[in-house]
Structure formats: structure tokens, C-alpha cells
Amino acid sequence: MKVTVITKDNGNRELPFDKDRLSRFIDKISSDYPDLSISDYKNEVLTNIEFKDEYSSEQITNLLALNASERIDRFEPDWTYVAATIYLHKLYKEASKNRAYDTDQKYGSLYGLLKVLGSKGVYDQTLLRDYSKEEIMELGQTIEPERDKLFSYVGILTLAHKYLATDKSSNVFELPQERFMVIAMKLMINEPSAYRLELVKEAYWALSNLYMTVATPTLTNAGKNTGQLSSCFIDTVEDSLRSIFDSNTDVANLSKNGGGVGIYFGKLRSRGSDIKGYKGVAGGIMGWMKQLNNTAVSVDQLGQRQGAFAVYLDVWHKDIFEFLDAKLNTGDERLRTHDIFTGACIPDLFMEKVENREDWYLFDPHEVKTVMGWSLEDFYDEKQGSGTFREKYQECMDHPELTKERVPAIEIMKRIMKSQLQTGTPYMFYRDTVNRTNPNKHEGIIYSSNLCTEIMQNMSPTTVQEEYLSEEGKIITEKVPGDMVVCNLSSISLARAVTNDVLERLIPIQVRMLDNVIDLNTIDVLQARHTNQKYRAIGLGTFGWHHLLAIKGISWESEEAVELADQLYEKINYLTLTASNQLATEKGAYPLFEGSEWNTGRYLERSYGIENHDGSISWSDNKWKELSEDIQNDGLRNGYLIAVAPNATTSLIAGSTASIDPVFRQEHVEEKKGFRSPVTAPDISSKTIWYYKSAFNIDQSWSIKQNAARQKHIDQSISFNLYIHRSIKAKELLGFHMQAWKSGLKTTYYTRSTSTLIEDCESCSS
Structure with missing residues (x-):
């Protein structure tokens, strides 16, 4: 009778296949899920193994996990926990081998882990410097391996593939509960020593029970030597060449560490504006968006994924139509920025004009500032239906020396909805609602949002005050x-x-x-x-x-x-x-x-x-x-x-x-x-x-x-x-936007239709 040979330790050991042992292992990992069809699973796995002359132990583990995961469906969803248990067993085995402890323990010494990954340049040395060995040993005793059972299969796969600390050759060292403990230790490292350990344990309790998650950069980088901990950023670009290029450098530096960036372009002069008095020479915002698009593609976060930027523009900006078409797959490719997300900054007055089918006026921000002495984007309506913005907007409309373009407001809204149906964007940012409810309006204004439309905080551009050559020859x-x-x-x-x-x-x-x-x-x-x-x-x-x-x-x-x-x-x-x-x-x-x-x-x-x-x-x-x-x-x-x-x-x-x-x-x-x-x-x-x-x-x-x-x-x-469905009528989609605005929503994110495929921003994943 043919006996399948099982190889271990990279083929250095050979053993006859022990069918009963594997059968007992399957019974053990599935014992908490009596409603699953375990016998069918067991028979299929055993038949697969016995069909071949030779199987490595790694191949058996992969076969067990794959076969269990393929059975996950809405009728037997608990297969996800069986598959997760198998994958966790694989992680325990690899970690114990790399860290030299008994696999049956599941978890080794936390202190030993900090020492070895610290010596390999993976962990931040402050953990060993600021916590005593006794404290680390105590925290190691707090770790609860049983909480690994909370993970679904896709959950543990995601955590292991993207977040657990490995050495620089991608060998498994850190395990799930250790990732949570290291995060807790890092985030509490500066707390007073009298109660710091209790705070670490409390943070570990929150994370390990999956009651909460931290943001992707924190989950990835806390306790490690590389990267920062914040999810995303928002920059305001001033209308100057220096500000545009400085901003590009800044967002590139943020992007390389995994941060997503929202960028407000509402202060930039429009196409056809003047430069130093020369009329009609400005190229508008699309050239600068193309530059940002190239930055997003080029600064690819160590090859993991390209940068993620969202640009926001006000609906009274003269370049609004080009902006709204920026992600379309048709038209002039020189005016397309397929890798940049877009957001429209919308005042109440615009929505009123849309609802009443009235005209809307477009302006050049540079000309408004030059002629009027102030910037339209610096104002908002303090009350619903009245306020400084609409007063300033009316002044711009009435000023005889200010050039303006008149368009039906509904035409801009149609262009917004067309782009949303094709690309999922622009996002909608209801600027008056946002600023009326800003608790820190005493210190500034909110022009736009971030990459995922949930952040609303005061914004202003960074400006160069002075640049000179020092006596030492330094700039x-x-x-x-x-x-x-x-x-x-x-x-x-x-x-x-x-x-x-x-x-x-x-x-x-x-x-x-x-x-x-x-x-x-x-x-x-x-x-x-x-x-x-x-x-x-x-x-x-x-x-x-x-x-x-x-x-x-x-x-x-x-x-x-x-x-x-x-x-x-x-x-x-x-x-x-x-x-x-x-x-x-x-x-x-x-x-x-x-x-x-x-x-x-x-x-x-x-x-x-x-x-x-x-x-x-x-x-x-x-x-x-x-x-x-x-x-x-x-x-x-x-x-x-x-x-x-x-x-x-x-x-x-x-x-x-x-x-x-x-x-x-x-x-x-x-x-x-x-x-x-x-x-x-x-x-x-x-x-x-x-x-x-x-x-x-x-x-x-x-x-x-x-x-x-x-x-x-x-x-x-x-x-x-x-x-929404791809076949939605324009009137119905407009109705949703009007309802969102009237209901006091500050933003809407993607308009996801059955024809658009949109990848979520991982930076904001928390």
C-alpha cells in the first residue's frame, strides 16, 4: 500500500503521513463549530494528501487553510474561524522557529522579541530604554493568546501581510497580540511611571479585544524605526510659484511615509489671468494638477502603492469646468489627472441657485484679490440664508471692473453629477455648514477637507517671509x-x-x-x-x-x-x-x-x-x-x-x-x-x-x-x-445632493455607482 511521505525542515526530515494525527488536529480546531460539514472537509483534505507521493508540512498547512477558506459562504460562515486558526498555527510555528522557542507555547518572550528586532533595526530602541526588563516581562505575562481566536481568516491575513513586524528578510517574528502590546507600549511610553503599566494594559485590552482599531500608519509603524503615525494631511496653496512648488515638495515628503493629502487650490489664479500685469498668460490650475499627478505616481511609498492626493476647488472659480472633467476618460488628455481625486467646495448660495434654476458667476481669485482687496474664499455665511459670503459675492457680481462668467448653476451641477457617475468624484464639501459649526473659528477658516472628507480643521498657507545668504555662505x-x-x-x-x-x-x-x-x-x-x-x-x-x-x-x-x-x-x-x-x-x-x-x-x-x-x-x-x-x-x-x-x-x-x-x-x-x-x-x-x-x-x-x-x-x-445604480435619473441624484445639503451634512465622499470601481484610501483606514 502506497504511503505518502511528509517532509519537514526544508526536506531534511521525512516521515510517513499520519492520517489519524491530522484527523485529530482537524477535530480540535473545528470543535467550537459543530454546525460545519467537517467530515466532508476532512475527507477532501485526506484524499488530496494521499493522492500524492510526497507533501511538505508547509503544503499541508496551506492545503488545510485553502480548503477551509473555499468553504466560507453565508450558509457556513464559521469556516472563516477554522481557516484563521490554521493560519495562526502557521504563524506560531514560523515565529517560534525564528525566535527559538517551543511552538506549543504559541507566544515567546516579549522581552526577547524586543531585543532581537531592536538589534535588527526594526524596533525603536526607546521601548527597551524606557521600560525596564521587569516591566516588559510583566506586560508579556498580560498577553492573551486566546484573543487570536477573534480573528476571521481575512482579518488575520490582512494583519499578517501588512502590519506585523518582520525582519528585513520578511521572516515572521512578531505575532498579533504582540503587535497590539507594542502599540500600547509605544503610545503610553511618556505617561508617568506611577501608573504607566496600567495604561498600557488598558490600551492592550482595548486593542486585543478588537473593541477599537488605530489608524493604518499607527498600526504599521508604532514601535518601529520607520514611518510616522498620522493618517493624512491637508495643505493650502498660496497663489505664488514658490508656494506651489513648496507645497508639492511638502506633500511628496508626507506621501512617502504613507500619508494621504488633501490640497486646496482655491487661491490659485485661473486660466487666462494676468501674471505681473501681462494679460491672459496664466495657464490655470490644470498644469499644477498635472504636476501633482506626477508626484502621486512617482512617490510610491516604498513601492507599496502610489501616493493619494485630493484637490479641492470652489465652484465660483473660473477653472471649475476643466477641474470637474479632470478624471474623465474622454476629452483632452493634457487636461486629465486620472490619479488625483477631486472635491468641490460648495456654498449655500450655489445650492440655492441650483434649486431655483438661477445663474451663477465665476471669478478669477487673483483678480478678485487685486480689484476688491480681499479674497472671496475667506468668507462664509454665518447664518443660513444670510452672511458675509453672499454679500461679498454680490459685490463681485456688481463691480464693473471685475471680469466674470455667467453660467446657469444647474449646468455646473450637471457636470458634477456626470463626473460622479463616471469616476465617483468630485466629493461635495458644504463650506458654509462646515464653518458655521467650526468650534475654532476664532483662529481661522476651513477651506476644504482631506482625502476622505471626514476632517474639518482650520487651514492657512505657509509663506516665505525672508530668504538670504548668511555670512557663513548658507542660504x-x-x-x-x-x-x-x-x-x-x-x-x-x-x-x-x-x-x-x-x-x-x-x-x-x-x-x-x-x-x-x-x-x-x-x-x-x-x-x-x-x-x-x-x-x-x-x-x-x-x-x-x-x-x-x-x-x-x-x-x-x-x-x-x-x-x-x-x-x-x-x-x-x-x-x-x-x-x-x-x-x-x-x-x-x-x-x-x-x-x-x-x-x-x-x-x-x-x-x-x-x-x-x-x-x-x-x-x-x-x-x-x-x-x-x-x-x-x-x-x-x-x-x-x-x-x-x-x-x-x-x-x-x-x-x-x-x-x-x-x-x-x-x-x-x-x-x-x-x-x-x-x-x-x-x-x-x-x-x-x-x-x-x-x-x-x-x-x-x-x-x-x-x-x-x-x-x-x-x-x-x-x-x-x-x-446608486448606473441607470439613475439625474433628477434623483440631484435630489440626494439637495437632501444631503438641506439635512446639514458637511460632506459627501464617493458617489459609488454600479459602474465605477473605487479603491479606498488606506491612509485613513483606522
């Missing part, structure tokens, strides 16, 4: 730093955290982790570092909304879902502000707190109070009154606090649904660099399957209602996608 450049926005992101796994009722415990440690990222970060661009310290802005977000609805048995298209969004995000806002207030008491408020709407109490009064005739405030709940008083007395640690990012990648790791989005379908195949795996909607069962309606089959007006309910409790914004 000295002095710059006035503008507000270059930095996004520090992290997200709550709603389904897991809400179901286990841990929000009150989770959010304080999460806010502390985010706040510590600000001080630990090493950002190459100095004005970004400066802005980070001034505002100490964070972006606490969420994912797993559809997952939570399914578990609770709530239909997406229901008032119950809208009400849950309202109540849940109010709670998250309250807990986040409370945590930041307590941190301010401990560590001090952010430097620009004085004069902010947090300081005056106006922000929370507007959100949770009603002003009476006598000027007093009637609060929706007395807890908000008390919190507002605490903040006014003791401050806030962070100037901006909540932002809901797309987080498609890290939600996969945590085994949940992305952001606040509905699922595309109940099951699909996830393809990433290095692996391919079937995926089902999380916790899908005979009970939950009815609540996992596909995104493209959901009435988007319900999604807008939900988002309006949560936006009331979010000081920044939300990466909110519209899902």
Missing part, C-alpha cells in the same frame, strides 16, 4: 507656518463595543492614545508638526454600523435606525468630550482653547440647547450643561475630536463592516496584495441575513437621514458614500 529661509492640518485617527468597533457595553471604559483610553500620538509623532513637514501641537486635533471614529444594526435586528431603512444613530453618537460625543476634558485637567488644554466655542460654551449650547427670549439656555439634558461648565472651567485637551473615516482595511482586521456604510453584498471575495479570500457579512446567520441588504439596493434617502442624525454630534465630518 537661510524663514517661513511663517500656516495651519497644515494633521489627521490622527482611531475607530470604535460598534458591534463589539456596544454589544459588550464597554464604551464608558473604552473611550477614555482611546482618547488618551490618540492624544499621545500627537506628541510621539515625527512629521517631516514642520508646519504640520506645528499645527498638530496648536490644535491637538484627533479624529475618533467608528465602524461596524451595519454589523450593529444586523445584530440588533434593525432594518437599515427605518426610523429605528435613524433614532439609534442619533442616540448612539450623542453618547459617543459625550464620552469623548468628557475624556478630553479630564485629560485637560491632567495635562492642560490645547494652546488655542481660549476664545474657542468650547471655551465660550457656544458650541455645546448650539448643539444641545435652545436659547430662550431672555438669553438663557434650555438644555436637552442637564448633563450637557454640566459638561459645558466643566469644559469652560478646565478646558479641552483637543481642539477637534470626532471624525468618521472610511476604515475599510482595519474593519476587515476587526471582523466587522466598514465605517457607517452598508455592505456591498452578503458575501464576496476580498483580493489584496498577497492573498485572496472569501468574506461574508459578519455574524451572518438565519436571524441576521434579512438585515444585510446590499448597499445598491438601499434607498439612499434613509442613509442621508441616518447621517444627518449622527452629524449633529460630530464636530468634524463623516466619510459618507452615496450608492
Whole structure:
């Protein structure tokens, strides 16, 4: 009788195939899932092995995982955990071999890991310098290998392929729970030694239970020697050659470390404007967008992926039509920037003109500044229906010396929707709504958003003040730093955290982790570092909304879902502000707190109070009154606090649904660099399957209602996608945009149609 030979240790050892041993292993790893068809799986695996004369132990492991993963579907979704267990067994085996400990232990010495990867130049030496051996040994004892069982197959594949620390030859050293512990150690490294270990353990608890995820750059780089920890950035470009090229250099430096960048081009002169008095010679913004496009392609983040940039432009800019066509696959290729995402900055007045089918006027920002003495983009409407922007816009319309182009507002909107149907962009940025609710309007204005439309923070350009040759022969450049926005992101796994009722415990440690990222970060661009310290802005977000609805048995298209969004995000806002207030008491408020709407109490009064005739405030709940008083007395640690990012990648790791989005379908195949795996909607069962309606089959007006309910409790914004069929009528799509604007949404992200394929920004994945 033929016996299959099993080879081990790269063929150095040969053993006869032990069928019973493998059968027992399969029984062991599947024992928690009695409803699976284990006998069929076992027979297929054993038959495959016995058919060949020789199999390596690595091939058997791969066969087991592959065969289990191929069985993942909505009827037997638990195969994902069987496949994950097999893959984890492979990781344990490789790590133990490389680190020289017994595989049965699963995890080796944390101290030993820090020593070996520190010596190889992978880990940051500060971990060994600032923590004693005894402290590290204690933290090593805290690690819970059993929490690896929480990973789905696609979750552990994603974590292992993209985030776990290896040596420089890509050999496995770090394991999942060690990645979480190293992140916790790094983020708490500067906390007072008296209670630092308790904070590390608390951060590890939050991460290892998959109650939250940190942003992709933090997940990748925390504790390592390379990279920075922030997700993305926003730059403002001044209308000068120096500013344009300096900005290009800055965004290239940010991009090389994995940061996505939003760039505001609204100050740049339009095509046909004058340069130094010479009429009609300016080339407009498209040439500079082409330059950025080349930078995005060339600065490819160590070969991992090309850079990710989004450019924003105001709808009154004379180049708006060229801008809106920039990503189309038809037309003049010299005016196309296929690798740049676009965003339209839209005032209330424009939407009113669209609704009333009135004319709209386009201007050249350079000419407006020259003739009028001010810049139109520096104003917004302080109240709905009235304000400084529309007054200044009218002045521009009426000025006899100012050139202008008149177009029907609906024609611009048609061009926006055409581009959205073909490319998914432009994003929509409702600038008046954004600036009216800006808690830090005492220090500036918000011109645009970031790559994923969830960040809303003050912006201004960096300018060169002086440049001279010193006596030593060195060129000295002095710059006035503008507000270059930095996004520090992290997200709550709603389904897991809400179901286990841990929000009150989770959010304080999460806010502390985010706040510590600000001080630990090493950002190459100095004005970004400066802005980070001034505002100490964070972006606490969420994912797993559809997952939570399914578990609770709530239909997406229901008032119950809208009400849950309202109540849940109010709670998250309250807990986040409370945590930041307590941190301010401990560590001090952010430097620009004085004069902010947090300081005056106006922000929370507007959100949770009603002003009476006598000027007093009637609060929706007395807890908000008390919190507002605490903040006014003791401050806030962070100037901006909540932002809901797309987080498609890290939600996969945590085994949940992305952001606040509905699922595309109940099951699909996830393809990433290095692996391919079937995926089902999380916790899908005979009970939950009815609540996992596909995104493209959901009435988007319900999604807008939900988002309006949560936006009331979010000081920044939300990466909110519209899902539409390719055959949608223009009137219906326009209706969704009008509803979003009237409902108080600050932004909409991609318009995803059944004909467009859009890759999510990994930088903002948190």
C-alpha cells in the first residue's frame, strides 16, 4: 500500500503521513463549530494528501487553510474561524522557529522579541530604554493568546501581510497580540511611571479585544524605526510659484511615509489671468494638477502603492469646468489627472441657485484679490440664508471692473453629477455648514477637507517671509507656518463595543492614545508638526454600523435606525468630550482653547440647547450643561475630536463592516496584495441575513437621514458614500445632493455607482 511521505525542515526530515494525527488536529480546531460539514472537509483534505507521493508540512498547512477558506459562504460562515486558526498555527510555528522557542507555547518572550528586532533595526530602541526588563516581562505575562481566536481568516491575513513586524528578510517574528502590546507600549511610553503599566494594559485590552482599531500608519509603524503615525494631511496653496512648488515638495515628503493629502487650490489664479500685469498668460490650475499627478505616481511609498492626493476647488472659480472633467476618460488628455481625486467646495448660495434654476458667476481669485482687496474664499455665511459670503459675492457680481462668467448653476451641477457617475468624484464639501459649526473659528477658516472628507480643521498657507545668504555662505529661509492640518485617527468597533457595553471604559483610553500620538509623532513637514501641537486635533471614529444594526435586528431603512444613530453618537460625543476634558485637567488644554466655542460654551449650547427670549439656555439634558461648565472651567485637551473615516482595511482586521456604510453584498471575495479570500457579512446567520441588504439596493434617502442624525454630534465630518445604480435619473441624484445639503451634512465622499470601481484610501483606514 502506497504511503505518502511528509517532509519537514526544508526536506531534511521525512516521515510517513499520519492520517489519524491530522484527523485529530482537524477535530480540535473545528470543535467550537459543530454546525460545519467537517467530515466532508476532512475527507477532501485526506484524499488530496494521499493522492500524492510526497507533501511538505508547509503544503499541508496551506492545503488545510485553502480548503477551509473555499468553504466560507453565508450558509457556513464559521469556516472563516477554522481557516484563521490554521493560519495562526502557521504563524506560531514560523515565529517560534525564528525566535527559538517551543511552538506549543504559541507566544515567546516579549522581552526577547524586543531585543532581537531592536538589534535588527526594526524596533525603536526607546521601548527597551524606557521600560525596564521587569516591566516588559510583566506586560508579556498580560498577553492573551486566546484573543487570536477573534480573528476571521481575512482579518488575520490582512494583519499578517501588512502590519506585523518582520525582519528585513520578511521572516515572521512578531505575532498579533504582540503587535497590539507594542502599540500600547509605544503610545503610553511618556505617561508617568506611577501608573504607566496600567495604561498600557488598558490600551492592550482595548486593542486585543478588537473593541477599537488605530489608524493604518499607527498600526504599521508604532514601535518601529520607520514611518510616522498620522493618517493624512491637508495643505493650502498660496497663489505664488514658490508656494506651489513648496507645497508639492511638502506633500511628496508626507506621501512617502504613507500619508494621504488633501490640497486646496482655491487661491490659485485661473486660466487666462494676468501674471505681473501681462494679460491672459496664466495657464490655470490644470498644469499644477498635472504636476501633482506626477508626484502621486512617482512617490510610491516604498513601492507599496502610489501616493493619494485630493484637490479641492470652489465652484465660483473660473477653472471649475476643466477641474470637474479632470478624471474623465474622454476629452483632452493634457487636461486629465486620472490619479488625483477631486472635491468641490460648495456654498449655500450655489445650492440655492441650483434649486431655483438661477445663474451663477465665476471669478478669477487673483483678480478678485487685486480689484476688491480681499479674497472671496475667506468668507462664509454665518447664518443660513444670510452672511458675509453672499454679500461679498454680490459685490463681485456688481463691480464693473471685475471680469466674470455667467453660467446657469444647474449646468455646473450637471457636470458634477456626470463626473460622479463616471469616476465617483468630485466629493461635495458644504463650506458654509462646515464653518458655521467650526468650534475654532476664532483662529481661522476651513477651506476644504482631506482625502476622505471626514476632517474639518482650520487651514492657512505657509509663506516665505525672508530668504538670504548668511555670512557663513548658507542660504537661510524663514517661513511663517500656516495651519497644515494633521489627521490622527482611531475607530470604535460598534458591534463589539456596544454589544459588550464597554464604551464608558473604552473611550477614555482611546482618547488618551490618540492624544499621545500627537506628541510621539515625527512629521517631516514642520508646519504640520506645528499645527498638530496648536490644535491637538484627533479624529475618533467608528465602524461596524451595519454589523450593529444586523445584530440588533434593525432594518437599515427605518426610523429605528435613524433614532439609534442619533442616540448612539450623542453618547459617543459625550464620552469623548468628557475624556478630553479630564485629560485637560491632567495635562492642560490645547494652546488655542481660549476664545474657542468650547471655551465660550457656544458650541455645546448650539448643539444641545435652545436659547430662550431672555438669553438663557434650555438644555436637552442637564448633563450637557454640566459638561459645558466643566469644559469652560478646565478646558479641552483637543481642539477637534470626532471624525468618521472610511476604515475599510482595519474593519476587515476587526471582523466587522466598514465605517457607517452598508455592505456591498452578503458575501464576496476580498483580493489584496498577497492573498485572496472569501468574506461574508459578519455574524451572518438565519436571524441576521434579512438585515444585510446590499448597499445598491438601499434607498439612499434613509442613509442621508441616518447621517444627518449622527452629524449633529460630530464636530468634524463623516466619510459618507452615496450608492446608486448606473441607470439613475439625474433628477434623483440631484435630489440626494439637495437632501444631503438641506439635512446639514458637511460632506459627501464617493458617489459609488454600479459602474465605477473605487479603491479606498488606506491612509485613513483606522
